[in-house]
Amino acid sequence: MSPSRRLALAAGAFLAAAPALAGCAAGFDSVVERPYSPTEAATLKTDRLTISQAFLLGPDAGGNLPAGGSSPLYLSLVNTGQAPDTLTGVTAEGVGTVKIAQPIALPVNEFVSTAGTPPKVNVEGLAKPLRGGESVKVTLQFANAGNIAIHVPVITRSREFANLPAVTGAVAPPAPAPSASQPADGGGGH
Secondary structure (H helix, E strand, O other): HHHHHHHHHHHHHHHHHHHHHHHHHHHOHHHHHHOOOOOOOOOOEOOOOEEEEEEEEEEEEOOOEOOOOOEEEEEEEEEOOOEEEEEEEEEOOOEEEEOOOEEEEEOOOOEEEOOOOOOEEEEEEEOOOOOOEEEEEEEEOOOOOOEEEEEEEEEEOOOHHOOOOOOOOOOOOOOOOOOOOOOOOOOOOO
16 A cells, blocks of 8 residues: 555544544533533522522423413522522513412522422413423512512423422323334234
């Protein structure tokens, strides 16, 4: 084999391997290896609050929450101000009415979550169906910090969110159609 032919083969092999080698260079801390954290940005910080997670729980993957249904709002909050605060209300623009079980106390420098069974904050009477992937403008109303508007994603109940309580009133994804080799009645025979 001629030297130029060997050089051409070596260059071709390198170019074929380049995409795989580039993926290895990203390492274990690459963006594709990190779990998705549903937040408006990395973390929303004000002079008094840090909101590290905010999302509406949607249906199971492939399903939908019908109009009239409900969806819990999950928030992770830390009051970084000088005095205790309270989450007193929430509105969800064009989506439904938000109900808070009771005002949520935010002691100074303590992590507070709205998760629970039942969740502490719910959007009820959905004005439109939710499938997951949408973004909803939510305004959080605090006794001391005032109003803070954020856009929160609607997250499907899958992957790391699969263990959260199922949303009542959700419509399940359609069942797969039977294949041509299986009868629609399950093939139980008579």
